[in-house]
Amino acid sequence: MTSVIALARFRVAGYVASHRALQPLLALLALLAVLYATAVPTGQEIAATADSAAMLVPVLAWAARGLLDTEPDEQRSVALSAMGTRELVSGLLAAFASLLVLTAIAEAALLGRLTTAPTTGVLLTGVWLHLLSAAAGLALGALTSRPILRSPAVSTMALIFGYLLMLMLSLTGARWLTVPVMGWMRDAHHGVLLANAPLLTAQSVLWPAIGLAAYTWLRRTRP
Amino acid sequence: MRIASVSFRYGRRDPWVLSDADLVLGPGDVAEVVGPNGTGKSTLLRLAAGLLRPVRGRVEGRPRVVGYAPERFPADQPFTVAAYLRHMAAVRRVTQDTIGHWSERLGMDHLLGRRLPDLSKGSAHKVGLAQALLAEPGLLVLDEPFAGLDAATRAELPRIIGEIGARGGIVVVSDHQGDLRDFPGLRRFEVRDRAVRELEPVERAGEEPLTVLEVAVPASRAAELAGRLRAEGCTVRSTARVAGEAAE
Numbered sequence: 001m002t003s004v005i006a007l008a009r010f011r012v013a014g015y016v017a018s019h020r021a022l023q024p025l026l027a028l029l030a031l032l033a034v035l036y037a038t039a040v041p042t043g044q045e046i047a048a049t050a051d052s053a054a055m056l057v058p059v060l061a062w063a064a065r066g067l068l069d070t071e072p073d074e075q076r077s078v079a080l081s082a083m084g085t086r087e088l089v090s091g092l093l094a095a096f097a098s099l100l101v102l103t104a105i106a107e108a109a110l111l112g113r114l115t116t117a118p119t120t121g122v123l124l125t126g127v128w129l130h131l132l133s134a135a136a137g138l139a140l141g142a143l144t145s146r147p148i149l150r151s152p153a154v155s156t157m158a159l160i161f162g163y164l165l166m167l168m169l170s171l172t173g174a175r176w177l178t179v180p181v182m183g184w185m186r187d188a189h190h191g192v193l194l195a196n197a198p199l200l201t202a203q204s205v206l207w208p209a210i211g212l213a214a215y216t217w218l219r220r221t222r223p
Numbered sequence: 224m225r226i227a228s229v230s231f232r233y234g235r236r237d238p239w240v241l242s243d244a245d246l247v248l249g250p251g252d253v254a255e256v257v258g259p260n261g262t263g264k265s266t267l268l269r270l271a272a273g274l275l276r277p278v279r280g281r282v283e284g285r286p287r288v289v290g291y292a293p294e295r296f297p298a299d300q301p302f303t304v305a306a307y308l309r310h311m312a313a314v315r316r317v318t319q320d321t322i323g324h325w326s327e328r329l330g331m332d333h334l335l336g337r338r339l340p341d342l343s344k345g346s347a348h349k350v351g352l353a354q355a356l357l358a359e360p361g362l363l364v365l366d367e368p369f370a371g372l373d374a375a376t377r378a379e380l381p382r383i384i385g386e387i388g389a390r391g392g393i394v395v396v397s398d399h400q401g402d403l404r405d406f407p408g409l410r411r412f413e414v415r416d417r418a419v420r421e422l423e424p425v426e427r428a429g430e431e432p433l434t435v436l437e438v439a440v441p442a443s444r445a446a447e448l449a450g451r452l453r454a455e456g457c458t459v460r461s462t463a464r465v466a467g468e469a470a471e
Binding site for chain 1: 269272273274275276289290291293295296297299300301302306310311313314315316351354355358364
């Protein structure tokens with residue numbers, strides 16, 4: 001087991017043992033209760049998947065930020081002394097792993113509320129869109145974590161406005177300027193999601209990649 | 224290892240903490256960093272350990288394995304001492320036996336089952352020292368390591384530092400209380416006015432350099448002898464040893 005995975009395991013263990021893991025989990029369960037108050041009718045499976053992925057972004061960002069911020073600052077210094085900058089990779093890995101658990105819960109809830117049994121296409125679309133959602137959440141959570149934004153108030157605002165900006169920019173139809181979360185929903189409801197899949201993936205991965213690159217850059221001077 | 228004309232400030236609008244600081248340490252060096260509070264001792268230690276990047280200048284030739292014990296161990300973590308050290312051993316890729324070795328030497332075997340938040344300050348401090356020592360560091364950075372330690376560990380720590388120096392490791396310690404003052408070969412550095420200055424060995428003892436004598440004495444007579452030597456102006460540190468060791 002490499003150091004990176006060992007440190008990621010330590011962080012996930014610390015996150016789960018603290019009360020912080022519960023907050024986004026409860027938010028997720030509340031969101032799912034609203035989303036699936038009624039069963040998903042036949043033919044609406046892909047659209048419901050896209051809605052779920054788009055609405056999960058802020059919850060996932062909150063979870064990622066929570067995981068990265070659970071550790072006291074001095075403990076992060078200890079990790080940094082042990083591993084150098086690989087500490088950062090390990091943090092992102094741990095955060096992404098925790099997001100996968102949350103998205104799996106969301107996906108399971110969705111599948112449980114389908115009127116007709118899901119096709120392979122619906123299953124794969126679910127995995128694909130929720131991975132895009134997790135990537136967006138990871139980047140937004142990392143950029144609002146404590147090393148980058150010291151003040152909890154500023155960080156919370158940045159997280160919320162970051163998501164709102166994502167919604168508003170993608171609402172205008174601009175697809176390269178942000179993660180096109182509204183684009184996911186619109187394409188899904190118009191039945192063109194899968195036809196646009198390669199382009200949409202590129203558009204959806206671009207900004208999380210830039211965000212994580214920015215996070216890595218900023219962390220050089222923000223231990 | 225060389226800290227070469229390093230300048231550092233925490234933010235663009237903050238004042239410089241260190242300016243053009245230089246420090247060269249060779250294998251086996253044990254360095255004590257002294258200076259008034261808030262002059263940048265911890266900052267210098269963090270730069271040495273690689274926790275901070277110099278704004279200007281460079282840190283060259285830092286040993287690969289770095290151990291760092293912070294001034295205040297972050298005890299607010301949901302682990303027992305044993306679980307915490309197991310995780311740190313895994314991160315350091317050392318065997319779990321190492322934990323037993325260090326917890327015994329630091330006198331913290333009885334703490335292993337306790338939860339970190341329940342520890343006293345001194346006990347938590349030992350956990351911080353233990354994690355820094357786990358991986359045989361080539362560079363060991365200890366920020367105020369003696370604060371809050373019990374007498375036995377206070378006596379043991381200079382020995383541990385000596386062993387790391389003996390196998391070519393570099394040890395950098397910030398210390399207020401002068402616990403390392405009679406450590407043989409200690410190099411002392413003062414951080415003041417944003418610069419790092421090496422203090423001459425004589426500055427600590429007046430005119431003449433000091434020599435360390437090791438004297439074995441029956442435990443019953445130790446206090447009396449120590450009193451006599453102190454009366455003559457010597458610094459005396461007494462450490463309990465087992466009979467076999469003393470006879471060597």
